[in-house]
Amino acid sequence: MQLTVPRRPLRALAGLTTVVALGLAGCGSDDAEEPASGGSGKKAEKVAVLLPDTKSSTRWETQDRPLLEKAFKDAGVEATIQNAEGDKSTQQQQAEQAITNGAKVMLLTNLDSGSGAAIQANAKSQGVKVIDYDRLTLEGQTDYYVSFDNVAVGKLQGQGLVDCLEEKGAEKPAVALLNGSPTDNNATLFAQGYNSVLEPKFEAGEFVKAADQSVPEWDNQKALTIFEQMLQKENNEIDGVLAANDGLGNAAISALKQRKLDQIPVTGQDATAEGIQNILNGDQCMTVYKAIKAEADAAAKLAIALAKGEEPQGVNGKANDGKRDVPSVLLKPVTVTKENIADTVIKDNFLKREEICTGKTTAACEEAGI
């Protein structure tokens, strides 16, 4: 299926809302308040989408928002999309406001499990159905969870780093780990995945664990400081970085450049334009591509079914939230290296050539056949 979404500038304002579709009001109806109908004849209730922030990854505004927007619009279902800009109380207010405005289904990407669970308890008490979008709320009350197999994401990162270090012929490489936010269940799952690949290497003495730290809120600026301190402590002797996403990877790359150190294998996730450019320029060894269109479409499909009171489709697994198994849709992540950029993110129109092949990356694009 073709994927053409308008690129939008990042939204700087907290609480910004977009009404993505005014839906098709019931035939002949002049009642503007009437719920939208999504094509199957049944009227759909309103949907509210709550995104987490704009800084921990560019994905939320450049991919998730436009893709969700399109999915609901195409179905003629009214949906509002808000971004909490990293603020838990803002997200709580956005949730309350959405319910007051009549939302009956909520897609939530939490900022941590505690605030997510509070939002869900409130939603439940008002008969609103909830779908955890991308991040599972631990001990929450969500009805469904839509995400990727996040342990698999971590395994790809771990294996990607191993492959790049082996390719370089690095002997007993010193590896630094820049983990995601400790408040994000996904970061725990990613670490579970990459540690399952790296720990045996550390235990066998093939690799050395030089540093291992979490980056609060996935904050790229904090990641830069943390990685600078790691380099300082290790006398610059770090041979590879397991960075949990492209933003953290880019922070490590910036610190290496500031110190004029050689390029070393650095991992990532999200296949952001910056991450792909870093790969093409030899600064990053891999990223993990998560087809967010598939994630957005699966979540929208579930939400639309719930909004119409229909049986949800697509559930293919379950995820334990610490208290119970949540019916889930879990998608498959893909490794991206220089070799398959053209066949993955470009082919899927996830990123456009023009977003990547600019300035100093132009020549590398040609070499890579992009």
Ligand code: BGC
């Ligand atoms: C998402 C990643 C993202 C990170 C920071 C995680 O929960 O799965 O795609 O890079 O949050 O926003």
